Structures are given as C-alpha cells and as structure tokens.
Amino acid sequence: MAELLDRAGLAAGLESAGVGWRELTDAEREDYAVDDVAPSAICWPASLDEAGRALAVADRLGLKVAPRGAGTKVGLGNAPRGCDLIVSTERLNEIVDYAPANLTVTVQTGVTLAQLQAKLGEARQFLPIDPPHAGQATIGGILSTNANGPRRLGYGSVRDLVIGTKAATTSGKVVKAGGRVVKNVAGYDLNKLYVGSLGTLVLLVEASFKIAPKPEGQTTVAGRFASLDALAEASRAILHSPLLPSALDVLNAAAAERLGVAGLPGGRGGYLLAALGTAPGGALQRQRDDFARLFTTAGASSTATVEDSDGFWSRVSASQGEDVGIGALRTKVSVPLAEVPAVARLLERTGQTLVAPPSIIARAGTGIVYAGWNLPESMLNGNSGKLANALAEARRQLQGRGGAMVVENCPPDLKDHLDVWGDVGPALDIMRRLKSALDPHDTLNPGRFVGGI
Amino acid sequence: MERRAFAAALAEIVGAENVLWQDYDLMLYEYDGSIDRSRPEAVVIPASAEQIAEVIRLCAREKKPYTARGAGTGLSGGALPVEGGVLIVFSRMNEIQDVDLPNLRAVVQPGVVNLHLSQAIAATGLHFVPDPSSQKACTIGGNVGENSGGPHTLLYGVTTNHITGLELVTTDGQVVELGGKAMDLPGYDLTGLFVGSEGTFGIVTKAIVRLTPLAESVRTMLAIFDSLDDASNAVSGIIAAGIVPAAIEMMDHLSLVAVEASVHAGYPTDAEAVLLVEIDSLKEGLDDQTERIRQVCEQNRVREIRVAKTAKERNLLWAGRKGAFSAMGRISPDFYTMDGCVPRDRIAEVLRQIGEISERYGIRIANVFHAGDGNLHPLVLFDSDVPGQEEKVREMGVEILEVCADAGGSLTGEHGIGVEKREMMGMIFSDDDLEWMKTVKVAIDPGGLSNPGKIFPTPGKCWTPSKKRIAAVGW
Numbered sequence: 004m005a006e007l008l009d010r011a012g013l014a015a016g017l018e019s020a021g022v023g024w025r026e027l028t029d030a031e032r033e034d035y036a037v038d039d040v041a042p043s044a045i046c047w048p049a050s051l052d053e054a055g056r057a058l059a060v061a062d063r064l065g066l067k068v069a070p071r072g073a074g075t076k077v078g079l080g081n082a083p084r085g086c087d088l089i090v091s092t093e094r095l096n097e098i099v100d101y102a103p104a105n106l107t108v109t110v111q112t113g114v115t116l117a118q119l120q121a122k123l124g125e126a127r128q129f130l131p132i133d134p135p136h137a138g139q140a141t142i143g144g145i146l147s148t149n150a151n152g153p154r155r156l157g158y159g160s161v162r163d164l165v166i167g168t169k170a171a172t173t174s175g176k177v178v179k180a181g182g183r184v185v186k187n188v189a190g191y192d193l194n195k196l197y198v199g200s201l202g203t204l205v206l207l208v209e210a211s212f213k214i215a216p217k218p219e220g221q222t223t224v225a226g227r228f229a230s231l232d233a234l235a236e237a238s239r240a241i242l243h244s245p246l247l248p249s250a251l252d253v254l255n256a257a258a259a260e261r262l263g264v265a266g267l268p269g270g271r272g273g274y275l276l277a278a279l280g281t282a283p284g285g286a287l288q289r290q291r292d293d294f295a296r297l298f299t300t301a302g303a304s305s306t307a308t309v310e311d312s313d314g315f316w317s318r319v320s321a322s323q324g325e326d327v328g329i330g331a332l333r334t335k336v337s338v339p340l341a342e343v344p345a346v347a348r349l350l351e352r353t354g355q356t357l358v359a360p361p362s363i364i365a366r367a368g369t370g371i372v373y374a375g376w377n378l379p380e381s382m383l384n385g386n387s388g389k390l391a392n393a394l395a396e397a398r399r400q401l402q403g404r405g406g407a408m409v410v411e412n413c414p415p416d417l418k419d420h421l422d423v424w425g426d427v428g429p430a431l432d433i434m435r436r437l438k439s440a441l442d443p444h445d446t447l448n449p450g451r452f453v454g455g456i
Numbered sequence: 457m458e459r460r461a462f463a464a465a466l467a468e469i470v471g472a473e474n475v476l477w478q479d480y481d482l483m484l485y486e487y488d489g490s491i492d493r494s495r496p497e498a499v500v501i502p503a504s505a506e507q508i509a510e511v512i513r514l515c516a517r518e519k520k521p522y523t524a525r526g527a528g529t530g531l532s533g534g535a536l537p538v539e540g541g542v543l544i545v546f547s548r549m550n551e552i553q554d555v556d557l558p559n560l561r562a563v564v565q566p567g568v569v570n571l572h573l574s575q576a577i578a579a580t581g582l583h584f585v586p587d588p589s590s591q592k593a594c595t596i597g598g599n600v601g602e603n604s605g606g607p608h609t610l611l612y613g614v615t616t617n618h619i620t621g622l623e624l625v626t627t628d629g630q631v632v633e634l635g636g637k638a639m640d641l642p643g644y645d646l647t648g649l650f651v652g653s654e655g656t657f658g659i660v661t662k663a664i665v666r667l668t669p670l671a672e673s674v675r676t677m678l679a680i681f682d683s684l685d686d687a688s689n690a691v692s693g694i695i696a697a698g699i700v701p702a703a704i705e706m707m708d709h710l711s712l713v714a715v716e717a718s719v720h721a722g723y724p725t726d727a728e729a730v731l732l733v734e735i736d737s738l739k740e741g742l743d744d745q746t747e748r749i750r751q752v753c754e755q756n757r758v759r760e761i762r763v764a765k766t767a768k769e770r771n772l773l774w775a776g777r778k779g780a781f782s783a784m785g786r787i788s789p790d791f792y793t794m795d796g797c798v799p800r801d802r803i804a805e806v807l808r809q810i811g812e813i814s815e816r817y818g819i820r821i822a823n824v825f826h827a828g829d830g831n832l833h834p835l836v837l838f839d840s841d842v843p844g845q846e847e848k849v850r851e852m853g854v855e856i857l858e859v860c861a862d863a864g865g866s867l868t869g870e871h872g873i874g875v876e877k878r879e880m881m882g883m884i885f886s887d888d889d890l891e892w893m894k895t896v897k898v899a900i901d902p903g904g905l906s907n908p909g910k911i912f913p914t915p916g917k918c919w920t921p922s923k924k925r926i927a928a929v930g931w
Contacts, residue, residue, distance in 0.1 A: 195648025216698030284744030341558035440899035
C-alpha cells in the first residue's frame with residue numbers, strides 16, 4: 004500500500020507533532036508486516052502526549068495503525084484490513100513511580116517485564132505475572148493481549164492486577180482510568196476493557212499495578228498419571244482444599260518431552276500434574292507433603308519434588324510462545340474447570356486428524372488449555388481448508404461445553420479459512436458499538452479482533 | 457404517559473401486585489444508605505429477565521429512566537432514582553440457581569443476599585469472598601453494580617475479581633450473556649467493564665461468581681496503640697515487610713467508644729487506635745506470620761497485642777468491626793460515611809489532616825476502615841436537626857476527599873461515586889477523562905435511561921474547590 008501513503012502529509016504531521024519517525028525499507032516492511040500486510044512507516048513517540056499526537060495524525064490522514072511493543076505477539080488475531088504505520092512504544096520506557104511500602108508501581112508501557120521485575124526485585128517484590136516471552140515482552144503488549152502464565156491461579160491474571168491506565172486515543176487525547184491505589188471504584192473500569200483488546204481501541208501508554216512480595220520459598224511437586232480421570236481427581240482434591248497452590252498445570256507426554264521434563268517424576272508417558280506451593284513459613288513443607296499425598300491417593304504412579312522449581316515454571320510458561328516455524332499451530336481453549344480432562348482428550352483426537360500429535364499444557368485451576376502442533380510440510384500445502392474444518396469441529400464441541408477456542412498462532416494462509424477468535428455471540432453488538440465510538444475511523448488494528456473489529 | 461397509565465402498563469408486565477405507584481408506597485423507596493433522597497415514579501418487582509426486558513422496552517418507548525435497587529444499603533446514592541422513573545427491585549429474584557462445585561462457580565440472581573450465598577455453601581468448605589460490612593443485608597446484584605469490597609479483599613480481591621460472567625438486559629431490551637463459567641472468553645472483557653458501572657449500562661439479571669476454599673486456619677489479633685500515627689505506620693510497616701494478611705482494619709478512639717457502647721466486644725476504650733489484623737493460611741504458617749506482625753507492631757510502640765483464643769472471641773471482635781457504622785448511633789444522631797482511598801504509606805499524614813478538618817469545623821469524625829488497602833472511612837458525626845449542620849458536613853466531605861486526592865488517592869474505594877460524589881470527579885479526572893468515559897456510556901446506553909444522574913458531573917455544575925484549597929493553591 005506504499006503507493007497510497009500520503010508521505011508528505013505524514014512527514015508534515017509527525018514532524019509538527021514532534022514525533023520521531025521514518026519510512027521503512029522494503030526489507031523492514033517485511034519484518035514489520037502483520038500477516039503479510041506490510042506497513043510503510045514507523046514512529047516512536049517519546050512521551051504520552053506525543054503518542055496521542057501520532058495517533059491523531061494517522062487518524063486524520065486515514066492511515067491504519069498497528070501499535071507495537073516487542074512484537075512477540077504480532078501473529079495474534081485475524082489478518083488486518085490495513086496496516087500503514089507502526090506506532091512503537093520503544094521510547095515509552097520509564098518506570099514512573101514505584102512505592103515499595105505501598106506495593107504499587109506505575110510504568111510506561113514500552114517498559115519490558117524483565118526490566119520491571121529487575122527493578123522490583125531490589126525490594127524483594129515482583130509483578131506476579133509470568134507470561135511467555137518474559138524476557139522481551141513489554142507491559143503494553145502483555146496488557147493488550149491479556150498474556151498470562153501458570154501463576155495466574157495464585158496471583159490472578161494481569162486483568163486482576165492492573166489498577167490504572169493512561170491511553171492515547173485516535174482523537175489525540177491521553178485519558179486516564181483507575182489510578183494508583185489498590186482499591187478504587189471511581190468511574191468506569193476501562194482498564195478491564197483495554198486488557199486483551201489487542202490495540203483496537205486505544206494505545207496504552209502507561210499502566211499502574213498492584214504488586215506482591217516475593218515468596219520466601221517455593222516448592223513444586225509433580226505426579227505422573229496414566230489416566231486423565233485419576234489426574235482430574237487429584238486436581239479436584241487440591242482445588243477444593245485449603246492448600247491454595249500458586250499454579251497447577253497438566254502436561255501431556257508430548258509437552259513433557261518438549262520441555263525436557265519427560266523423565267519426571269520417573270517413568271515416561273501418561274500425563275504430568277505439577278503443583279506450585281509458595282506458602283510462608285512452615286506451611287511450605289506442608290504443601291509439598293499434601294500435594295504428593297493427594298496425587299498418590301488419586302492414583303498417581305509416581306510423584307517427585309521438582310528440584311529447580313522456578314526454572315521448571317519458566318519453561319512451562321515459555322513453551323506457550325515457543326512455537327515458531329512455518330508449521331506452528333497453537334490454540335488456546337477456555338473452559339469451565341471440570342471440562343479440562345475432556346478437552347485434553349478432544350484436542351488429542353483433533354491432533355490425530357491433523358496428523359501430528361499436539362503438546363498440551365492445561366491450567367487445571369483456571370480452565371485454560373494450550374495445545375501446540377508442529378505441522379509437517381505435507382499438511383501445509385493446499386490443506387488449509389481441511390485444517391480449518393478440523394478446528395471448527397473442535398470449536399463446535401467446545402462451545403457445547405461452555406468453552407471457546409482461540410487460534411493464537413497458525414500458518415498464515417489458514418487465516419483465510421477461519422476466524423481465529425470464533426463466534427462471540429450476541430454480545431458482539433455491544434463490542435462493535437464500543438469500537439465505533441472509541442475508534443470511529445477504524446484506525447487501530449482494523450480487522451484483527453473479534454467479529455471483524 | 458401520566459403516572460396511573462404508566463403504572464397500569466407496568467402492571468401488565470409484572471402483575472398489579474408487583475407495581476407500587478402511590479405516594480404512600482413510594483416513600484419507602486426514596487432513600488438508600490446515603491444522605492440523599494429521591495422518589496421514583498413507580499416501583500416494579502419483576503420475577504425474570506424477560507419481564508425486565510419488557511419493562512426496559514416500555515421505558516425506552518416512554519423515555520422513562522430506570523434504576524436497579526437491591527437492598528438499598530449503598531452509601532453513594534446508587535439506588536436512588538434521581539431523575540425519577542422506574543425503580544426495579546430484586547426482592548423476587550433472589551434464587552441461588554446453580555452451585556457448581558466441580559467448576560467452583562455459583563450462578564445467582566441479583567437479589568441474593570451476599571451472606572446467604574456463603575451460608576448456603578458453608579458445608580462444602582467454599583465461600584464467596586467479597587464480604588462488605590453490610591453483607592447480612594446487601595445483595596450480590598448491588599455488589600456487582602458497585603464493585604464492592606470488604607475487610608477480606610486485601611488478600612483475595614474485590615467483587616470484580618470474583619465475577620466471571622453476567623446476564624444482562626441491554627438498554628434496547630435484549631437479554632445478553634457476557635463471559636461465562638470459563639475465563640478469558642474471546643472479545644472485549646465486558647464483564648469486567650460492567651462490574652462497578654453503577655447500573656448505568658443496563659440491568660444485570662444473573663451473575664456467575666467464583667467460589668473459593670475457606671482457609672484452614674485463621675488467627676485474629678488486636679493490636680492496641682496509644683497513637684494514631686503509630687498504628688498507621690504499623691500498617692505500612694506490615695505491607696512493606698512483605699506480609700499480606702487477609703485483613704488489616706483500623707478503628708480510632710471515637711470508633712472504639714461507640715463500638716463498646718453498642719457491641720461490648722472487649723475493645724479498649726482508652727486507646728488512640730487499634731488494628732484488627734487477621735491472617736489466614738495453613739496452620740503451619742500462622743506462628744511465623746504472627747511473630748513478624750508482632751515485631752512490626754513493636755517497632756511502632758504497640759501497647760499490647762491480644763490474640764483471639766476462641767472462635768467466639770474472634771467473632772466478637774468482628775461483630776464489633778462490622779457493627780461499627782451502626783454503633784455510631786450511640787454517640788451521634790446522624791453520621792456521614794466517606795470512602796476515600798490513599799496509598800498505604802500516606803495513611804498517617806492523611807488521618808492527621810482529616811483530624812485538622814474535624815477540629816476546624818468543630819464536628820467530630822470517627823475513623824473505622826480497611827487500613828490494609830488504604831481505604832479510609834471517616835464517619836462525620838452530626839445532627840441533622842441542627843440548622844446548617846448538614847451543609848457543613850457536605851463541605852467537610854469535599855475537603856476530606858480533596859486531601860485523599862492530593863495524596864494520590866481516589867474518591868471511593870468501594871462505595872461508588874453515585875450521586876454523592878459526582879460533582880467531585882474533577883478532583884481526580886480531567887475533562888478529557890470524563891468525556892471519554894461518557895463516550896463509553898453513550899455507546900452502551902444511547903438513550904441515557906439506565907440509572908441517569910450517576911458518576912458524571914452535572915453539566916455546568918462541576919466541583920468547586922473548597923475555600924481552604926483555594927487559599928492553599930492560591931486560586
């Protein structure tokens with residue numbers, strides 16, 4: 004679309020707005036492309052106001068904007084209807100306010116999670132989220148994609164931890180919601196609206212969080228189960244107990260192989276259930292003992308304490324985002340908790356249809372199930388229709404179980420055959436009204452979200 | 457449509473016995489827990505979402521506003537029909553429809569009383585976490601509308617963290633489901649947006665709530681201080697030490713006097729402040745946390761720490777705390793409840809400034825609040841029979857919230873803006889911020905009939921800074 008770009012208009016607009024920018028070379032255009040739709044230019048606002056002005060310039064010129072942090076989630080969503088200008092948050096990289104005695108922090112959204120954790124670690128505190136790409140992902144990207152990891156069971160998801168935001172709008176304003184205190188019901192909780200909205204409403208430029216003290220210790224116990232029914236019994240017993248695990252994940256054999264933990268806790272095959280305990284004081288030992296006991300009672304063939312607990316969970320989290328390569332296909336399924344075993348079975352059957360076996364990581368305590376395939380080349384050429392049908396059938400069955408499936412990553416031409424989000428039902432009308440009220444010219448990430456938003 | 461005809465039209469939907477429209481009946485519904493009043497044109501008591509949808513379609517045709525009301529315990533006027541119209545009362549929609557143990561969810565109608573849900577499932581070892589002090593009366597529908605808190609939300613979060621789905625009658629009269637029993641369903645998080653929207657986006661007719669295991673063991677401590685500053689500093693000291701108790705509540709001298717006159721819970725009436733600290737965890741974790749809390753309190757010159765030895769002692773301490781608001785009746789004819797929230801490391805100085813406001817006006821203020829969250833509840837004690845006092849009290853309220861806003865805080869931690877604080881929104885939000893929120897409101901409720909007159913400042917009547925603030929900043 005480069006030939007349609009009003010280069011002079013963009014240059015004049017951004018330069019008078021004081022926003023650094025440049026045109027992309029052909030090679031760069033390919034690098035920054037969103038599903039093969041290549042942008043023409045990139046800009047780097049260095050303040051909240053500059054971010055607002057940059058959006059306003061694009062909006063006025065009718066350019067389509069793709070906000071960008073570290074680019075780790077650029078594959079999420081349907082193919083955009085247009086993508087002319089990348090607005091990068093790279094220069095919005097300040098930790099604005101950090102009050103250890105208040106357990107809150109405020110950052111600009113280009114700050115990476117790793118930078119933030121390093122800062123908070125100085126006071127033995129942390130932002131208790133553990134999404135994939137933890138080394139590169141920015142706060143803005145994590146919020147916009149609602150990216151979470153295994154510890155969401157114990158600490159809540161990023162949606163539960165964000166207490167305030169500032170957002171740049173396509174009308175050029177910077178608007179606040181929430182604040183910097185942990186309890187606040189003044190005005191609408193627009194923070195929730197923005198989390199997971201994939202940059203289709205606003206560009207998030209600043210965010211405040213409640214944070215947590217780092218646990219003094221942690222323990223992880225893994226159990227091996229031959230059957231999903233026995234595993235389900237173990238996870239039910241733990242979730243209904245007062246043990247309050249911080250994470251409780253299921254790994255199938257393929258996932259355990261991929262993470263290099265297949266030999267844990269002795270033997271191979273079947274399913275692993277891993278529980279993380281972070282209770283203070285003498286309760287840690289109790290968590291360890293009780294996890295192992297409940298695993299055994301439910302029928303685990305073996306149990307073991309995982310030596311490098313932190314490293315184990317980092318690998319579990321990272322594997323949610325590691326599926327690179329042309330044949331990588333990853334789905335995220337949301338279901339009521341008790342459906343997790345049935346969903347794991349369903350996805351494994353879907354795996355057979357797709358030839359390759361999926362690796363499955365299921366959050367037993369939150370009902371989130373990730374399945375990843377590395378499809379062989381033979382599946383890719385001209386088979387997209389067949390693939391899409393298999394996924395549509397799985398999705399249909401999940402909807403009957405009160406769940407939904409999002410295709411988070413897939414071969415590009417698959418997106419021609421399916422909506423990666425699926426049908427969101429009658430609430431779509433309200434979502435569309437919000438989109439057209441908040442981004443009336445359809446400037447931000449058009450077409451990438453649900454229902455063509 | 458005149459009132460009698462409108463009432464007849466409503467009666468066709470819900471039955472004549474479920475419509476109130478004569479002045480005598482309506483008087484009962486003109487107030488809630490706030491200090492404002494407003495009378496509806498009619499009250500309907502529907503039995504289903506479908507009936508509510510019909511009521512809303514009728515209101516849309518007749519351009520009548522509508523307001524939802526649970527138990528009317530709200531403190532910001534959320535359930536007051538400030539622009540008249542229909543008050544939708546949920547006393548017939550009070551069923552727990554589904555207790556889904558395998559999925560750790562319950563599905564409830566809005567009229568279910570908060571405490572009734574936890575009582576109904578007590579035998580399962582689970583509970584619904586949000587526990588506002590009014591939980592014996594307040595409804596879950598009201599909790600959803602206001603995003604209510606309570607003492608135990610310090611560790612476990614407020615209402616929004618415990619709601620995964622809603623059924624809603626939209627402003628065009630459609631019944632729509634948002635979210636569900638599963639988390640992270642695709643699309644905008646409308647459930648999160650709607651919780652705490654104070655009934656301004658339509659009428660919630662069902663909530664899907666999370667159920668959480670009860671703690672295995674609980675320890676409740678009473679830390680007694682001879683200075684308000686020391687007690688405040690102990691709170692931020694506990695937080696800074698990396699301990700997150702289930703609850704840290706503070707009561708000052710005046711509150712203690714009132715509570716003891718009413719509940720006889722054994723609180724010391726000669727102390728300047730007490731902290732009610734509760735930790736809950738596995739039993740092996742209690743001693744270690746108790747000891748660390750004791751150390752922080754001792755560093756802050758605590759006079760004495762008492763640990764509740766029996767469930768009876770513990771319940772009595774909590775009865776005192778949860779009964780504190782109503783206990784004010786023992787020492788004052790009226791009281792006005794504030795709800796500011798401040799960073800936890802600013803509590804001491806904010807309380808000092810609130811004390812100065814009290815002295816300057818010569819009107820007493822009792823403080824009883826969720827200190828662990830920084831969520832203050834100054835209770836301004838007054839007598840509405842004294843001419844001019846209510847006016848003075850409202851001025852004091854503005855000054856108190858200015859202090860909270862200036863400390864980097866919020867106007868409300870859990871009670872909502874409602875009608876009470878709408879003109880003060882300018883203290884913490886810019887015109888652009890409010891305009892943006894209004895855009896969201898108009899997108900969802902283009903007709904503006906869903907609980908109008910709440911949250912947003914009245915056009916042309918924004919917050920006027922107090923005389924003191926004007927002097928201080930030189931305006």
